[in-house]
Every structure is written in C-alpha cells, then in structure tokens.
Amino acid sequence: MTGRVAGFFLLMFFLLAAGIPFLIMLSVSLQSMEQIYSPSLALLPNPVRFSNYPDAMSNGNWTRYLFNSAYVAGMSTVLSLFINAMTGYAFARIAFPLKRPLFVLILAGMMIPPQVTLVPLFIQMKQFPLAGGNNLFGAGGTGLVDTYAGLILPYIAGSFGVFMCRQFYLMFPKELDEAAKMDGCGRFRTFLSIYLPLSAPILGALAVLKFTAAWNEYTWPLVMTNAGADTLTTVQLALTRFRNEGEIFWNQLMAATMVSSLAILVVFLSMQKYFVAGILSGSVKE
Template identity: 50%
Template sequence: MERTKYRIPLSALMFILSLVMLVPFGLMVLTSLKTMGEIQASQFIFIPEHISLTNYVQAMQRGDWSRYFFNSFFVTAITVIVSLLINSIAGYSFARLHFKGRDLLFLISLIGLMIPPQVTMIPVFLILKHVPLAGGNDWLGEGGLGWINSYMGLIAPYVAGSFGVFLFRQFYLNFPKDLDDAAKMDGLTAVKTYWHIYVPLSKPIFATLVALKATQSWNEYTWPLIVTNSETMRTVQLALTLFRDETQVQWNFLMAATTLIVLPLMIVFLFAQKHFIEGIVTSGIKG
C-alpha cells in the first residue's frame, strides 16, 4: 500500500525528468534539419519549414568522415576489449585471491579516482612520447615521437582505470565462497576458476563497463586534441571543428554531424541497458 501511494508521483517526476533530458537531443535533431536562415532568424523557429537531409549529406562531404569514424570505432573497440580484460582480472584478484599487500594495492588504485584527469595529462603525454623503440625513439626513449600521433597513444591511457577495477571487485565480492571451494576440489587453478566460472557469470558488470568505457572513449575530445597532430588520426569529436572557423559556426552542419555521432552510443546503451542497470546495482551491494 505504501509503495502504491508514492508510485504515481514518482512516475510523474521521472517522466518530467526524462522530458527535460530529451529536450536538448530533440533540439539538436531539429536544428540539424534547419537551414542557416531558419537558425539565425530573429524569431525562434521550432520545427523547420522544409524537412530535408541535405545538411547530413553536406556535412559528411566536409573532410574524410569515413576515416574519422574508423578511428573512433577502432580506438573505442580496442579500449573496451582491453579494459574488460585488465579490469576484470584485477577486480577478481582483489576480491577472491589472498596475497600480501592486497588491500594496500587496492587502496593505492582507488587514489586514482581522486585525481582529476587534467592533472595527469602532461605526465602521461611525456611518458608516451618517450616510449623506448617506438615512433623513431631509441632504447632510451629519445629521438622520436614515441606513441604520439598513433593509435597506441589514443588507447593506452584508457585501457585501465580505478573505477573499472572497483566495479569488478565489488561485483565479485558478492559471489559465495563455495564457488572457489568447489573449483579447488575440481582441481581448477585461479586462472581457470576466473575464466570458466567468474567470467560466464559476469555479464551484468561486463555490460556496465562496456557502456561506460565506450562512452568515455567515444566522447573524448581533449586527449585526442593533445596527442594527435594529423588529419588521418582525427576522431569524430575533433572532426566537429570542421564546422567552426574564426567568424562563425555552421550550426546546421554541426548538429547534423553530432546527431550521427550520438547514434552509435545510443545503440550500445539500448543493447546493454538491462545488464547495465543490474551491474550498477549488484556492484554496490557489498563493500
């Protein structure tokens, strides 16, 4: 009875909040269908007079968008795959294995959550620039560019993260100890226990990290701007600057390109939504 009492007002509140969050997306789509004359009109025009996809066609003709999308898809895919592997193994180790210094190492990893990424950008840039035997560098990391202006430079800083390790650790702490005992009785090593027992049961947390890492990597603007210096290495976020110059912003083309860029993330979230919510809930049950 108590739950029914609050269901209607809570549902109404959620509906209003959903509309508020959808308004910017709706305006973006509508703007992508307008002409520059309609956008710059003194009186706001909500719905364009003539709906046309011309803006989308012309926007994609500015620059090599097939290359930009490939770069973003490739960087995002590799980042997500390697992140799942590294974070799940680290989370499993902190949650289920017992070794000296485990809690201290986990505490050190959590410190990364407290450091703003802007603080580490210059140190990470210098590390990537001086990677030995990469990008023309000698074995001391001198003489070349290292991983600057390369896929490795775009991927490496994001393949591991404190938040992903934390999520997996919290998720694996919820598993009963009987699983490990049964695995030992069957003669499974820690590696086989992780691979054959824990990984198949980890769909919710895997889906959660896929959504989070894909969103982070796909939407990243500042780091690609710093670490790349050629058009062939541009990601889709950097390519949006094609529609802006010193005097004006071509809002119709910019909104059309932005709409296309948002679609892959929407598809990822729609497919991962069920497991995403489940993973967030279950990873926070036990500390």
C-alpha cells in the same frame, strides 16, 4: 491531489528542459542556412533539407572518424574489462602478501583525476622508448603521439573496474574455487572458465560506462593527435572542426552531432538498466 498535480507539472518542466535542446538540434540539422539566419522564430524546418546529412559527412572523412572512435572505444573497453576482471578476481579470492596495501593503492588511484596527469602523461607518451622513432631513452622521435596505442593505452589503467569486479566476485560462493581446484584447474583457468562466464551483469555495466566514456572523450585525443591530419581524428574532435571555419554551417554541425551521438543513444537506450547500475555502483554505500 495538489501534490499529484504539482508533481505532474514538475515532471513536464524537466522533460521539456531536457528534451527541447535535442529537438532543436534535430530541427536545425534539417534547416537551410537561410532559415537559420532569418530573424523570425520558426521551430520546424521549412523546407526540410535532408541533404545536410550527406553534406556534413563529406565535410572531412567521416567514415574514418567514426571508425577511429569505434576502434579506440572498443579496444579500450575489451582490454580494460579483461584486465579489470582478472585483477578483481585475484583480490576477491586469493590470499597473498601485500594484498591490502596494493588494494588501497587501487582505491587511491580512483581519486586521481586524469586532468592532473594530462601534461606528464603527454610528455611520457612523446618520450616513450623505442616507439615512433625514439631511441631507448625516449629521445629523437614522436613516441606514441599520433598512434592508436597512444590513444588507447591510458584508458586501460582505470581502477574503478577492478574495484567493481572485486565487489562482485566477493559474492560468489567459495566452494566454486574449491570444486575447480579438485578438478585440477589452476587459478587462471578457474577465472577464465568459471568466473568470467558468470560476470555478464558486472561486465555489462562496466562495458557501457567504459565505451561511452571513451567514445565521448575529447581532451586526450585533442592533445594526443595531430590537428592537421585526419588519420586518428575521433568524431568528437571532428565535430569541433566545424567551428574553426569562417562561417559556421549550423545545419551541418547539428547533423554531424546527431550522427556522432547516435551510437551512444543506441547503447544507452538498449542498455539503460546496465547504465544506471554502473552509475549507482560507484556510489551506493550501505
């Protein structure tokens, strides 16, 4: 019985610790600057200022920022999942020379943190041949810096998805391939019309992870896009701009933070099961 009570208080402690900062964010997003700067502790907004939200959204071109984030996250998710699934299928189902060393290479790739390759990747993007005014040797222009391609392409290369898809396809019965072959399906057709439609569980989990990661990404857009222009700014970068001004309008900043987190909140709440599955699949070793 004491265990139960202790457990309850423990749970309450964690819930409050996790929840209070978000409730404060919500509250501050509705407060006036006078209230925020008054030294007294008033947790509820008084008066309630809904106008902070439109004010925050007109501080910069937020329609554009939201579109940019959605476009970059959406494109990288779709492209990377398709490539991951295709590669995972080949590794799970087809025997070919050098399969094992290539697979070890993929596993090793999962261990290379993007922070390590940040600098050379930037140089490589800047010197990308025949893009952004560059010549064949990558000199003369800005390359893929400040382009959607520059933002999206590196996100597609992750190996984690390949590994996950391979594990998933290993569980499929081999008869599936044999039947497809009898019907005259090539490998690509088999993948496209048999394996891919059966991949919803794994692709769902991977999609949630990939979309969230790309939407939340800060570092790569920070180095890849021009700080002065608005065209490619993502929501995460736009949020940090509220800080660069002389006075920080905390109420607008919190309102913008609410808006930018909303997409992730919706994805998370509606696909919590996939999310948990995705996190676990990276770790569970039986």
